[in-house]
Amino acid sequence: MYKIINTEEIGPKIKSYEIYAPNIAKNAKVGQFVILRINDTGERIPLTIAGTNLEKGLVKIIFQEVGKTTMQLASLSAGECIKDFMGPLGYPTEIKKYGTLVSVAGGVGVAGVVPVIKELKNVGNKIITIVGARCKDLIILKDELRQQSDSIFFATNDGTYGIKGYVTDILKEVINKEKIDIVYAIGPVAMMKSVSEITRSKNIKTIVSLNPIMVDGTGMCGACRVTINDETKFACVDGPEFDASLVNWEELISRLGLFKNLEEIAINKFKHNQGCNCCKK
Amino acid sequence: MPERDPNIRKKDFEQVNCGYTQSEMLKEAKRCLQCQKPLCIHGCPVGINIPEFVRYLSNNNPKQAVIVLKQKNNLPAVCSRVCPQENQCEKFCILAKKNESVSIGNLERYAADTTARDDLNDVIINKKDIKIAIVGSGPAGLACGGDLLKMGYNVTVYESLHNAGGVLRYGIPKFRLPKDVLDLELYNLKKLGIKIILNTFIGRTKTIKELFDEGYGAIFIATGAGLPIFPKISGENLNHIYSANEFLVRVNLMHSFDFPNYDTPIYKARNVVVIGGGNTAMDAARTALRLGAKNVKLVYRKTENEMPARKEERIHAKEEGVEFITSTNPLRFIGNEKRFVKAIECMKTELGEVDNLGRRYLSKIIGSDYIIETDMVILALGLHPNPTLPSLVDGLIVDSHGYIITDDSLMTSLPGIFAGGDIIGGATVIEAMGMGKKAAEGIKKYLKNN
Numbered sequence: 001m002y003k004i005i006n007t008e009e010i011g012p013k014i015k016s017y018e019i020y021a022p023n024i025a026k027n028a029k030v031g032q033f034v035i036l037r038i039n040d041t042g043e044r045i046p047l048t049i050a051g052t053n054l055e056k057g058l059v060k061i062i063f064q065e066v067g068k069t070t071m072q073l074a075s076l077s078a079g080e081c082i083k084d085f086m087g088p089l090g091y092p093t094e095i096k097k098y099g100t101l102v103s104v105a106g107g108v109g110v111a112g113v114v115p116v117i118k119e120l121k122n123v124g125n126k127i128i129t130i131v132g133a134r135c136k137d138l139i140i141l142k143d144e145l146r147q148q149s150d151s152i153f154f155a156t157n158d159g160t161y162g163i164k165g166y167v168t169d170i171l172k173e174v175i176n177k178e179k180i181d182i183v184y185a186i187g188p189v190a191m192m193k194s195v196s197e198i199t200r201s202k203n204i205k206t207i208v209s210l211n212p213i214m215v216d217g218t219g220m221c222g223a224c225r226v227t228i229n230d231e232t233k234f235a236c237v238d239g240p241e242f243d244a245s246l247v248n249w250e251e252l253i254s255r256l257g258l259f260k261n262l263e264e265i266a267i268n269k270f271k272h273n274q275g276c277n278c279c280k281k
Numbered sequence: 282m283p284e285r286d287p288n289i290r291k292k293d294f295e296q297v298n299c300g301y302t303q304s305e306m307l308k309e310a311k312r313c314l315q316c317q318k319p320l321c322i323h324g325c326p327v328g329i330n331i332p333e334f335v336r337y338l339s340n341n342n343p344k345q346a347v348i349v350l351k352q353k354n355n356l357p358a359v360c361s362r363v364c365p366q367e368n369q370c371e372k373f374c375i376l377a378k379k380n381e382s383v384s385i386g387n388l389e390r391y392a393a394d395t396t397a398r399d400d401l402n403d404v405i406i407n408k409k410d411i412k413i414a415i416v417g418s419g420p421a422g423l424a425c426g427g428d429l430l431k432m433g434y435n436v437t438v439y440e441s442l443h444n445a446g447g448v449l450r451y452g453i454p455k456f457r458l459p460k461d462v463l464d465l466e467l468y469n470l471k472k473l474g475i476k477i478i479l480n481t482f483i484g485r486t487k488t489i490k491e492l493f494d495e496g497y498g499a500i501f502i503a504t505g506a507g508l509p510i511f512p513k514i515s516g517e518n519l520n521h522i523y524s525a526n527e528f529l530v531r532v533n534l535m536h537s538f539d540f541p542n543y544d545t546p547i548y549k550a551r552n553v554v555v556i557g558g559g560n561t562a563m564d565a566a567r568t569a570l571r572l573g574a575k576n577v578k579l580v581y582r583k584t585e586n587e588m589p590a591r592k593e594e595r596i597h598a599k600e601e602g603v604e605f606i607t608s609t610n611p612l613r614f615i616g617n618e619k620r621f622v623k624a625i626e627c628m629k630t631e632l633g634e635v636d637n638l639g640r641r642y643l644s645k646i647i648g649s650d651y652i653i654e655t656d657m658v659i660l661a662l663g664l665h666p667n668p669t670l671p672s673l674v675d676g677l678i679v680d681s682h683g684y685i686i687t688d689d690s691l692m693t694s695l696p697g698i699f700a701g702g703d704i705i706g707g708a709t710v711i712e713a714m715g716m717g718k719k720a721a722e723g724i725k726k727y728l729k730n731n
């Protein structure tokens with residue numbers, strides 16, 4: 001059992017938890033993730049490690065309520081336990097001096113970007129950050145992003161914060177103004193794909209962190225397979241980071257929709273059980 | 282052995298074989314000729330004294346029979362259900378010549394099952410203050426751990442998944458190996474003092490170096506052959522194409538057959554095609570039937586004689602209605618506009634000439650391409666050794682296929698680190714178990730000399 005030490009709501013339906021898992025905290029590096037299962041009937045889902053507290057043995061996760069498991073996770077309180085919490089998984093981000101780096105973060109992808117740019121800044125990179133969200137409220141960790149960035153731009157779909165538009169609009173401008181050595185992007189697949197299209201045409205190396213459906217997270221099942229440069233790779237052990245220009249995006253998008261109908265059934269059942277007290281556990 | 286009606290059993294996950302009654306057991310045990318020079322023993326990968334345990338059974342003494350079995354086999358209830366006996370002990374039985382081999386596996390199962398809940402009073406003498414770490418809780422890890430416990434060592438097993446047992450848990454379905462059989466073995470080991478720590482991916486959660494730093498005197502790596510092989514043909518990542526591992530993990534480990542009471546989803550297809558001819562392929566095909574598939578086809582590149590699956594599994598699969606399409610190879614998978622698989626393009630193959638090494642070539646018959654329609658494909662093309670842990674340990678030498686290289690005592694290139702089971706090239710439960718026992722001996726010797 002893994003205890004939730006504290007919880008914080010950092011945006012609408014976005015929560016940040018710290019979990020007591022000293023072994024993971026000790027060995028985690030930026031870019032890695034955990035797989036958790038809430039209880040005996042639960043599903044295993046992957047979440048990025050958004051930070052660690054070595055002294056207290058804590059691992060931070062930040063997640064958005066999008067389906068049954070994340071909703072159920074959000075319904076837990078500090079002091080309650082999660083049955084299984086395993087990691088750190090995947091290859092860590094390569095931390096080295098590239099020069100000028102543009103980090104692009106979309107939605108809850110910010111959670112993964114913050115620790116990465118912190119390390120990359122420490123080794124002397126210049127960090128330009130571009131953040132996108134649907135509206136102002138959905139931009140999380142603003143202060144942390146500011147702190148780790150040499151300059152920062154925001155884009156919202158409705159214009160409530162920063163420019164009205166997309167991160168890619170800003171990215172194009174930044175690329176035109178300055179020599180960029182590398183781009184690092186985490187966010188919705190559609191965003192990462194658009195970023196990749198822009199940087200590919202300009203020959204700028206771009207790293208993305210992919211989020212396919214996973215089960216074990218240890219390379220045993222192939223649920224997480226993605227096509228990279230026409231070759232099948234397992235995102236959980238070969239990734240989760242890949243060279244964006246080599247990713248087969250259409251395949252990733254379609255594979256993420258694999259269980260759409262069934263996910264809805266699970267959500268409805270969960271909501272129903274939440275609503276009435278008789279079947280609430 | 283009595284079996285349940287195929288038309289009934291294919292609709293549930295209950296055990297297929299019913300087990301002997303006492304009188305059936307006695308009748309079978311008495312058929313054993315008690316040969317002076319028993320050949321069956323040579324067919325057993327761990328050298329069980331088969332005539333002796335059968336003799337005890339023929340005297341209706343399963344307790345004593347199981348003591349004989351357990352001298353060599355820590356998991357008789359498991360092995361009796363999953364060993365390919367027809368290629369091992371039963372193949373060498375003198376009566377096999379007349380096709381009337383004694384059903385050694387069924388007798389083993391009777392002995393194990395009827396004594397399962399007896400206290401075997403394993404007492405651990407000579408408790409030592411030495412800790413040993415085992416990586417992986419499959420049959421190799423559990424057998425090694427069991428023997429080391431009985432030698433008096435302090436044993437901790439680390440497992441990356443949230444439940445112990447390896448393939449016995451996540452791979453082999455419960456209609457072949459009921460999970461309470463496995464749970465009982467684990468319970469007995471725990472009673473003897475084994476510690477099993479789940480959710481720990483050695484190499485990532487904890488490194489091998491950290492284990493030594495924590496004071497473990499030796500480490501046994503039994504991480505299995507976890508990496509599913511994909512055919513590297515067009516369309517292999519279309520939706521509803523699964524590796525058998527994923528399909529079986531979803532059903533066995535995650536209980537997705539009971540969705541939405543369990544959260545993990547599984548697609549319940551009508552027309553399923555399984556590709557492969559091993560035990561894994563049979564398990565996947567029969568599981569698909571139990572999830573409600575109307576048609577399950579099994580496509581295999583050679584003939585049925587070449588299939589590596591146990592004979593019993595092949596027979597059971599056919600009885601339950603799995604259609605075998607042999608001498609056929611998939612060329613590509615075809616998807617619909619939403620990238621869901623809808624058909625497989627296949628080609629007929631034929632066994633060609635035998636080369637001077639005695640291998641038969643497989644050649645494709647040109648112009649024999651045809652289409653099989655399907656809405657779910659399960660690939661059971663075998664497994665490579667899981668490379669993650671070996672790749673994270675400096676100096677651990679693996680061969681060109683990724684199997685860890687060991688010496689005669691199963692010690693790896695690194696002193697104090699041993700390995701066994703599928704990660705060094707084993708392929709069956711009994712082999713994995715035998716290697717676990719051998720490594721326990723190796724570890725004991727190593728610790729004495731160091």
Ligand SMILES: Cc1cc2nc3c(=O)[nH]c(=O)nc-3n(C[C@H](O)[C@H](O)[C@H](O)COP(=O)(O)OP(=O)(O)OC[C@H]3O[C@@H](n4cnc5c(N)ncnc54)[C@H](O)[C@@H]3O)c2cc1C
Pocket residue numbers: 033043044045046047048049062063064065066067068069070071108111112210211212213214215240256257260263264267
């Ligand atoms: C390496 C990695 C890191 C991730 N990091 C984060 C993170 O830091 N914060 C965050 O909010 N989300 C993260 N995700 C996504 C997160 O795993 C999914 O949102 C979550 O699994 C949804 O589960 P659900 O039951 O709530 O929703 P569901 O209703 O089951 O699904 C909603 C959508 O999530 C995706 N999904 C469903 N099941 C899985 C699964 N088992 N594995 C992966 N994706 C799935 C599907 O595309 C689906 O359409 C990450 C994914 C990966 C692969």
Ligand SMILES: Cc1cc2nc3c(=O)[nH]c(=O)nc-3n(C[C@H](O)[C@H](O)[C@H](O)COP(=O)(O)OP(=O)(O)OC[C@H]3O[C@@H](n4cnc5c(N)ncnc54)[C@H](O)[C@@H]3O)c2cc1C
Pocket residue numbers: 362363364365416417418419420421422439440441442445446447448449452453481482483484503504505506507529560561564591667669670701702703704707708709710711713
């Ligand atoms: C579907 C299927 C059906 C089969 N049917 C039969 C049969 O009928 N008869 C037969 O004899 N054989 C059968 N086999 C083969 C047999 O199951 C294997 O040979 C045997 O299980 C190998 O045992 P093992 O202990 O080496 O590894 P496994 O059983 O694979 O166990 C390895 C364990 O190690 C864990 N692990 C991996 N990496 C790490 C790590 N870094 N840290 C911690 N833990 C880790 C894994 O999660 C797993 O639990 C079948 C295999 C499959 C897949």
Ligand code: FES
Pocket residue numbers: 213214215216217218219220221222223224225234235236237
């Ligand atoms: S999640 Fe199973 S192999 Fe990656």
